[in-house]
Each structure stands twice: as C-alpha cells, then as structure tokens.
Amino acid sequence: MAPGSSFLAFGIAVSAVALIYLFPRRRQSVVESYPPGPKSPNIPTLDAWVQYQDWGESMVHLVYIRENNMLILNNAHVAIDLLDKRARIYSDRAMTNMMKLCGFDDILSTQRYSDKWRGNRRLFQQNFRKSVSSRFYPVQYKEIHQFLHNLADVPEEFMQHTMSVSQGLIYASLYGLDIRSDGRLAQKAEETANVIGQAIVEPFPAIERFPWLHFMPSWFPGCGFQKVVQKCIAGVKEADTIPFDNAVNNLKMGTGTSLVAELALENPEDIEKIKAMGTVSFLAASDTTMSSIASFLLTMTQHPEVQSKAQAEIDHVIGRDRLPTFDDRQSLPYVESIYREIMRMHPPVPTSMRYLIQEIEYFLRFCRSPHVSTEDDFYRGYYLPKGCQVVANIWGINRDPNMFPEPDKFMPERFLNSPTGPYTNINNIYAFGFGRRFCAGRHMADNTVWLTIVSVLATLDLRNAKDDTDNEIDIPGEYTKTFFRHPLPYRSSITPRDQQARDLILATTTVD
Template sequence: MLSGDLIFARILDQEVVVINSQHVAQALMDKRSRIYADRPYLATVEPFGWSYNMAFTRYSDEWRLSRRIVHQTFRADSALKFRPMQIRRAREMIVNLIDDPQHYHVHFATFSSSVTMSVVYDYEIVARDDPLVLLVINAMDIGIVMMTPERAMILKTFPFLLNLPDWCPGSSIKRDARISTNLSKEMVNVPFDYAKQHMADNSISSRASMVGEHLQRIGEQGEALRPVLEPALKKAASTAFAAAYETTSSTLMVFVLAMVLYPDVQRRAQAEINLVLGRDQLPTFEDRASLPYIDAVLRETLRWEPVVPLGLPHATTSEDIYDGYFIPKGATVVYNVWAISRDEKRYHDACRFMPERFIDDNGQLTDDDPAQYVFGMGRRICPGRYAADASVWSAIATMLVTLNISSAKDDDGKTITFTPEFTTGLTRHPVTFPCSISARSQMHSELVDTLRTAM
C-alpha cells in the first residue's frame, strides 16, 4: 500500500503503517482509539532499563493504573496550580543564563526538571549542578541515543548480541545496555526514595506531591494494595520526570536556535512585549492573551523542529479497515509528526521559521495549533501536555522580555557561522551551538539583579 497520507511497509517480519496526515491520525488514533492504543514490542526497552517508562508499556491494566495516577496530577485543571512555580523557575533560569550563558543547555535541563521534580517528589532543585538533574541528564542522554528503531530491530533479530562476552566484537551493545540500565535504576529509585523518606519524616509539603499523596492513600487503603500500587506509582513518577526533562529542554534548544538564525522574529516579539508590558515588567500568565505573537513563536517552535519527529510507535490490537485499506492486527503504526509539520500545502516554506503563519489578518492567533499533533493523539496522548505548554510559554516569554539572543562573535568581532546539527535517537534536538546571551538593556539588567537577590 502506498498513499500520500497512509503508507504500508514490511520491515523484515514486521508490518508497519506510517500515518503522514493529521486528519488520518485523528480518524484512526482518536476516533478508533481502542484499536490503536497498544505499543509494539521493542527489544531495547528491557535490556536498556527503560521498562520503568510507561510510555513503552503495552496497553493493559498496569498501564491504565499508571496513566490514571499521572492524569490526576497533570490534567488541565490541576496543572493551573503549577503556574506560579513555573514563572518563578523561569525567572531563576534567566539569572543562570545571564551568569553562565555558555552552559545554556544545562540551565534548560534544570528548568525543565524543576517543576516536575517539585510536583512529583516535593524535591526543590538547587539553581545549578543539582545532583538529581545531573543524574537524569546522564541517564536520559545515553538512553535516548540507544532507544532507536534500528537498534530495536537489530536486537529483535539478533538477541544473542546481549550474551556475547565483553571481549568479543559486537559486544558494545551489551555494555551500553548495562550502563543504561544502571543509570536508569538510579534515576527511578533515588528521587522516589527521597519522597518516601520525607513522608516518613512527616513532611507536610511532601504529602501534597504526587508521590506523597498516593503513598498516603496506599497507607490508608491497606498494605495489601502496596505491591500493586507502589510499582505503578514509581513508574508514573519516573515517566513524568524523564518526559519533562527531555521534551521541554529540547524545545527550548530549538527556540534559542531559531532566535539566532531569525533575529527579525526576536525583534518583533520584543516589540510586542514592549507595547504590552513596557520595559520594567516581567510576564505572567495573565499577560498571555495579550501577547499573541509570543504564542505564535511557541507554536512555530513546536512545528519547525518537532522534538519527537516520528512520535512513539503505536500498535493495533485488532485488524481495521480505513478508506478501503486493510490494516492488520499487530501492525506497528508510526505517527509521522515530521511529515505533518512539513506539509507545504499547510505550511508554505515549511523549512523557514515563520511565526506569522499562525497570526490572522486581525492580528489574532489562527485555529491551527501544532500542540494538537506534537503531543500525540488518542489514549496515548501526552498526559503532561498542559504543564509542558505552560512551562515552555513561561520560559520563552521571560527570555524574550529580559534577554538578547544572537550569533556569537569571535575575538575579532566577526560572526561565528555554523551549520546546525541535531541529535539522533528517540528524540531530536539541536546539538549545542555558539550563541550570545545577554541582558537586553540596563533596565533589564536591573530586573535580573532583582531576581538574583530574590533567589
């Protein structure tokens, strides 16, 4: 089967369906969500220590329980209470960027982890070099690179590679799996044990965290439920933590790259901010409706370089027929976010960063929002999407208010040119690149000094 919106292929013994259209994805994954809610078997998940991540769990009672835990904490109405913290963390990030601009990627990781760590574990991240942030960076960086479709296919076809002695050629995949597993175990257990210890110390605030609240509920409902509920809670917590780190920090890397390559966009965004906020105020969520171009910048950041370009693969639980095409049971279904974001009929000059494409003739936002497809669809849609959207908006708006992001210059004052490079693996984001990050003006420098004093 070969069609523009729906492609069928066979890779070795696996039947694969690739969806290249948001319309088709909605028709299948949303309207027939029960059929498309499963995950395919990935031979890398267990060996590389990623079985903790509910995103890869098969559609089952186990998955539904973990999903329900995450949903209760991160659903739209619950996520509203995180906003003051997200604004505060964004402002802390600005101070770090001013004080240490060369390590901007680390500051993004700290910011993206901080809200989730507080909400999930009641853990307050220190401004820089937090041990848990460094732990998740190490675990995720190696895991993301290893968890690729091609490596999964290799292990599925040649499982004996995991049993080769270390001295044997081809054993590197076994060594990588061992390292990834050890780091993943630490990332899962250390913060969870921290939350349990705080509960034992009768910390009132820890009981308001996701882990604390559910541990208390387990204690009230009886210890007989602990063997079922605690593993589901640990899986839900570590999944939320890992997902927030990878997707939010990657999106901010894309944003900074866009500001370096498209300085006119930054100038227009800052002009809107000056008009609405003036030069001596920092943004809050109450200002969001008055800053449509900032939202357009966020939308274009999601669309321009989607951080999960092929989504996470789904699998069919039964056979299906769509538009005359037969889709077999057990087929792997790839939701091609990249193809949707690069549709020239929908996005003219799609490779160019143009927030204006989301602004209508009246200066208002259009109905086209990439958040409707980049966070997934159906029963597997990202449960943390509301908090993620708010985190990215608070970070982008605060950076645009306080910072100038531009091309780096060498000692002779000449612009350093570079060709953007991107990571490979399950997710995709720019490799660190040369750029200049500084306070916009004396007034904004004084605002940053005020924030620094408050930290």
Template sequence: MLTLTNVAWLNLLCLAGVGVYLLLRVFSKKNPAPYPPGPAGLPLVGNVLDMPQIKPWLIFTEWGKKYGDISHVEVLGQHIMVVNSVKTAMDMLEKKSIVYSDRPVLPMTGELVGWKHALPLLSYGDRFRQYRKNFHRIIGSRAALGAYNPIEDIETRRFLKRVFETPDQLQEHVRHTAGAIILRISYGYEVKENDDPFVNLAGRALDQFSRSTNPGAFMVDFMPFLAKVPGWFPGAGFKRLAREWHEIVEEMVSAPYQFVKDQMVTDIRSFAIAAGIAPKSFVSDLLEGHTLTAEENDIARWSAVSIYGGGSDTSVSAIYSLFLAMTLFPDVQKKAQAEIDAVVGPDRLPSFADFNSLPYTEALAKEVLRWNVVAPIGFPHRVTEDDIHNGYYIPKDSVIIANIWSMLNDPETYANPSEFNPERFLANNGKKPEPEPRTICFGFGRRICPGLLLAEASVWLSAVRSLAVFDISKVVEDGVEITPKVDQLSQAGTIRHTPSHPKPFKCSIKARSAKAIVLIEQDANY
C-alpha cells in the first residue's frame, strides 16, 4: 500500500498554496502606480533568492545606492519595502504613522509560540496604546526614571567589581548586569550571583524567540494556512515544538510577575493590590492600589516582560561595543578619562548628578549607539492601507524595513562613519554637531522604543564608571599585540528582532590606580 511521506504531504500543501497565489495574481486589480524599483524577481517565487540571509543591512545598503531611498522586492506574494534614508523613514513611519505602525503577523513566533502579545510583535491598537501608556507613566520621562537610579547605581558598582576580579569574563559580566538591572526595574527582583532561575528562564525564552523568527526555518511562516493543520498530521512537527516553546514563554511571562504579587498584600474580596513588602518596580507601580480586571492583569504582565525582553539584550550589545571601541581607539578613551578626572576627581565614582558636566562622555555614549548599531534593521512595520508615496505604490500589508545601519553609516551625514569619534556630536569651531543617533537607532513613529531613556542611562553610567576606574587596551600575546576586528555576529533574515552583537574579542582591562581599586572594592550596596 502506497503512503505519502511527511515531506510529500507538505509538498502537496505548498503546491496548493502556490496555486492559490497564482490565481490571485491572475485576477488581481491593476496597480494605481508603479512599485518602487528593486531587484528583478523570478516567476512564481519572486525575489526569494535575492533576500540576504547574512548581514542583510549591507545588501540593503547596496540596493539603496542602486535603486534609491526605497527598494521593493516580492517574496511569495509578500511585498517588502526597504527604506535606506532617514528622510524617507520619517516621511513614511512618522508623518504617516497611523497607517505605518502595525506589525507583520508571524505565524510561528507570534501565533503558535505565543509572543504575539509582546510589544515587538503586538498589533497596533488599543492594547498597544495601553502598553505605551504604562511605559510612559513609569519610565517615559527622566523624572520618573530617576526613581530607579539607585538600582542602576548598585548594579554598575557590582559590575565594576566583577570585571576587576575576572576581566576575561567581560561578556558574561555585561549580560549578567544588564539582566540584573532590568529584572530589578521590572519586577523588583534581585538576581543571584550565579545560575539565577529567572535569568536562565529568560535566556531560554529569548533564544527560542530568535530560533522561531529565523526566516525559512518554518514553512508555516510562508504558508500560514499550515497553522490550522492538526498536530498529528504528517509533517506538523513544528506544532509540537511550538507547544513546548509556548510553555517556556508562558513561564517567563507569569513567574516573575507572580513573584511581585506574592510580595504584595491582596484583598481577596476586591482583588485590589496594596503595598506590601515588594520593592518598588514597574509591576508594583502598576498593581499598587488598583483593582485589576483579567484583561488589565494580562496587559500588566506582558508590559513587564516586554521591558525585560526588549531591554536586557540591547544593553548587552551596546555596552560590549563600548569596550571594543575603547580597545581600538585609545585616544578617545584618554580624552574621556581626562574629562572625568577634571570634573569628578579620583575620590568617588561618577554619578547621574555629573551628567551635565561631562559633555564629551555624553557624546561618547551617543557614538556607542551609532558606531556599532544594536538593531541594524530594527523590526519591520506593516502598512494597514494602500498608500502612494513619492509616486510609488505601497500596497496594504506591505512590510517596511528601515535600514538603520545604513542611516547611521551614511558618509553624507556622518563624516568617516567607520571611525569612533564622539566629537562629531559636539559643536566645535563653528561646526554644527552631526545628527543625534537617538532619533534613528531606537526606531520610528509610534513604534519608537519606549525604553530609550532607560537604555541611554544604562549605557552612559556603565561607560563613565568603567572609564573612571579602568584602562582598556589591546591584549599582548607572545609579544604580539592583538587587534580585535569590528564585526557583528551574523543576523539571519530580515524580520529578526534579536539585537546584533559584536563578535567576542579579547582586551586587557586593568585598574587605573590604587585609588581606583579602592572605589571598585567599595561595598556594592554603598
């Protein structure tokens, strides 16, 4: 008796999907304007072979040079527009934000694994606006964020001590500290020094997020109707995997949230949560003194996990890039240290109170965000209505990718963009500063990162304190000086939200003086 293999079943379903796609193409209406220019595609599959799988921002930049500010490709019926200029991104994603603020639907990641309620994948609507309202009230202004300055202070002190004791574990220390800061701000949870359960849980969940968004990994992302196939159906192993991953996501969302609730006093009759022993945090502020409906409770827990998921990994990338830059550009390091020494002196660590007195160090933190872009292509937007932009047709449901890397490395905007040069952001001898990277690197329009002030504060404090107490330089091995390469880990595909990190590198990190050692070894709870 002949039976179809799993692959054969999937092939039949895919052929059926292609057939439907061809029928739609045959009977589709005529476009009101041409699409933006782009690489010529193939029949049926369009530009599948043109889509870059490694460092897509570099290929997209070449498209920009060849085709202009907007490039168009079509992959199995999905229209994708790549934007390579700040002006076009602003015109589309800012000025027309009511149309350009939705997200693409990711069947595997969003629907099956369960990330659809996390802010990066959340559809534009009332729930999205409630998240933003929560973020703005608690971390959306410098005044509100000031309540969490003691957390930043304590954790960066602990970071300095870890780096001093085991500098060869720099990347691990950066990651641990970023997670510790975000977990304390989000949930009031103080992480364990080693093998923390919440840190490990989040690590597994974010790794699975990365794997589930890897383009081409799951056929359901190209053929969404496969999501309706029952789990027992031949070839539907992805559904069983999604169920396993969904359990991890649900635990990540629920466990730290429940930790906060367990430390607060609950009135069982009204479900109103009042102040208990829980330390101040994003969640405790949302819950304190409020009667929550089931929907509000769900919004609160997903708002909190969105802060952790979005904030921890991006801070890791930026701060690790700082140490790479200081290794490669010692003159910049010396200028920053000279400013810190003159303003702060050797007897205390810099603090947020010194921010306005350290303009060069502020510019250095800005250059960290520009020089090694954390999210080179950000996260795509989706168009909710047909649009004509600059004479080009942008059909409804098109995916819009902003090539942030290209914008922050445009030589017409940033002189010698490959150079790490904080002075580009300082007015000097009548020369105007170059444009702020914060208006680009944190996204556009209504999808701009709501935690940008927190990210900037974390990067600045880590930078100024590290430079105050450490000398960072190239490693010498067998008498040979090792120069790290500026290279980012490959980021596959075009719709992956995972930040891009510098590849691991070696550097020498030593205390600047005996007084610096005293500051490093102060009680981290000082």
C-alpha cells in the first residue's frame, strides 16, 4: 500500500472513531452543561424571589429549572450580559393561544418581540422618554400636593391616599381627567384587570391543544373559553374607550387638553395604538407607583433618624418657605440616596415576572411577563436552550452582598458615600427591569416617586402611632408575598412638621 493511502486509511479510521465517540459526547456535554438547578424544584407561590435568591447563593448566579425551562438570574452582570447585551434573543414574551384570542398580542407589555411591539414601544418612547418627561411636571406637582393635603387632613387613610395619587396621576397625565371626580373610571379599570385575570386564571387546556376550536361555537364541547374571550375583549375595549372618548371630547369642546387627545387628533391612523397605550399605562403604572410610595412611607416611619437627616438637608438647601421642585433634585443627595435605597430594597415587581399558572393572575394584572429567549445560546460555558423563560430576580440582584454589603439593612449612605455618588444612570435602578423590555414608563415613575418622597419629607413627620396609654404601637412591616409586592396596612401617625408646614400645604394645594 502506498504511504499516502495508509495515511488516508488511518485518517478515516481516526475520524470514524472520533465520530462514534465524540458526537454522542458532544450531545451529552450539551445535556450536562445546562446551568445548575435544584434537584426537585418546589417553586413557591409566596415570596418566590427569596427561594430564587437562596438557590442563587448555593449554586451560581444562574439557576436553571429544567422542568419549566426556566432560567433565574440572580446577578446584575449576568442579567445585563443576557437581557441587555444579547437583547436580540432575550426580548420575547410567552404567548398562549388563550392570550392571543384575548387580544394580548396588542398589549405592549405582553406582546411578542416583533415589529408590532417595536411600533407600540416607539409610541411609548416618544411620549415617555426622559427629554419629554417634563411635560408631566404640572400634573405631578398638582397630584402630589393634593396627596400632602390628604395626608395632613385624613392621615389614617394614608393607604387609600397612596393608591389615589398613583391612579390619579396616570389618568390626569394621559387623559387630563380627574379620577376622583368620576368613580366609574377607576372602577372600569379595576373591572378590566379582573376580567383579564379571570380569562387566564381559569384553565382552558383544550384551546392550547386544539387552536381550531376557536372557529367552533361556544356550545361546542371544550369551547367554554369562547365566553371568557368575549368578556375579556369587551372589558379591554371599554377600558380603552371610556377615558379616551372623554379626553377627546374635552379637547374638542375646549374644556381641557391631554396627551392622549392631542396624539389622537394628530395621528388619526394610530387611534387603536394610542388607546392601548393609555390602558397599558394605567395597568402598569398605578400599582407599581403605589407600592414604591407605600414602601417609602413605611420605611420612614421605621427610621425617624433618616427622616430628620433628610429634613435637615431639605431645610438647608430649600428653606421652609416653599415646596421642593424638580430643579432641587441635584442639590439633595441624601434625599436621592433614600429614593435609591427604597427602590433597591422594595422593588414592586421583585421577579420582573415569570408566571406559573398560579401566578398568572398577577402577571396579567400587572401586564408583564418574563423575557423568553428565541435562540439556543451559550453563556459562561452553559447551554441556554431556546424558548427559555428568563426571570431577572430583581429582589436577589438588589440583595447581592458583593454589590450591596449588609443588603437587608436600610442604609441610604451606601449610595451617598459610594464612589459614584447617588446620581447614577436610571439603568442602575434595577427595579425597572433589564434589556429592551425594561419599564417603558420609568422616567415618569422615577420623577413621581422622587417628588413624592421629597415633598413628604419637607412637610410631614411620620411616626409610630400610639395606643391609649401613650405607648408606641409596633409596626410589623409586613408585605404581600405575591408577585406584586407592597406593604400590608399598618397604623402610623402622620402630622405636618409644624404650623408653617401645614400652612404651606394648604397654600399650595390647588382646589378646582
């Protein structure tokens, strides 16, 4: 045999052996190189983010639950690497047949990552980006000053006032409407959220397996979902239409202008998109904003020493003759640090959302879902399969001790004394999520929560309530444990700092 052909034969033999052994090995190594995960995961429905965080600590920052094809991210760098730097493949959302029928593919926060989503997101971007956020200032001042008035007037109802300022602000900002003067508006929005929740909480497995059932009448076996779909579509339509029509009428009659009405008159071809922007904003904004403000009120009541320090800063910079404005923000680093620390410790949506069937109500209620990957990927030596539900555990990320030492302690100083100081980019507030699906209303939210914090600190004292024997009543500081997190009711004492503060509140509130 010629030397060349024995080389060839040897080469073929080696290749054959390699094919036999290496190919299965390669497949095997893919199987073996999923990120680590709990052996038999028992995913809790309450305080799940705490369990996620524990898994993250005992394994690595990347936890994979194979049964659910779910990846949990417990570290900011990892979340940024995947959701931000590889956003092209980590920005999709899961969509069931039922959700599609209910119209969720028209709602920005639940939409698949598609041209349709890009179009809706662009509309949000144009109207909520930082450079235009001053458009909302007048409404923010008015609503937050009214909030101070309400707290001074009926302090024991501070929880209701917190919800009312959060809902009122978004309605007034978008539609120029006063939610308090028309009870139907809030009620309709609540009803819609519940109808949407019901549409999905009730399991309709038939439509997931047999999409053609959609074409069958509702009496056909397995078609019970049809009635729910109709109810859901009608509910969303009403929520879209009632405030929208009011706003447009007001503009036409010359009785008031608003963002939504102006947009509708300028872009008649985009009416449906504009309506949807209004509804999504209400659903996405009210409860999250409420949660952040409520967390601030609770935390300040628990930390009177922090309040005093912030009040000293405000008095020094602003004085006592006027209420704070947005122009003061850069001069109040301690107040900024309080805001950052509240957002770190108490993200309203601790898991930036994933959903199991039990949690779907919350996912729908707050109209957010996890990111879903659209391609197989490899990261830090691990295989991350396509279609994976990717959960940024904001709770765990914000309590990463390498980033935030003594993470369970409320310490505004960690931001104040950090090398960068407290005024870092809004991207560093992880409560607003990661990547291309990050919160579309975050500049508005950031301004609202900051202005509320500084205005309350400037005028009010928050303390423990006292019992009949003048002893302080303990505040347990409990939170809801479900996927939307906010403080549970408690008793406290809220009073104007002094007569001057009371006069200032009364003088500044605009009474229509």
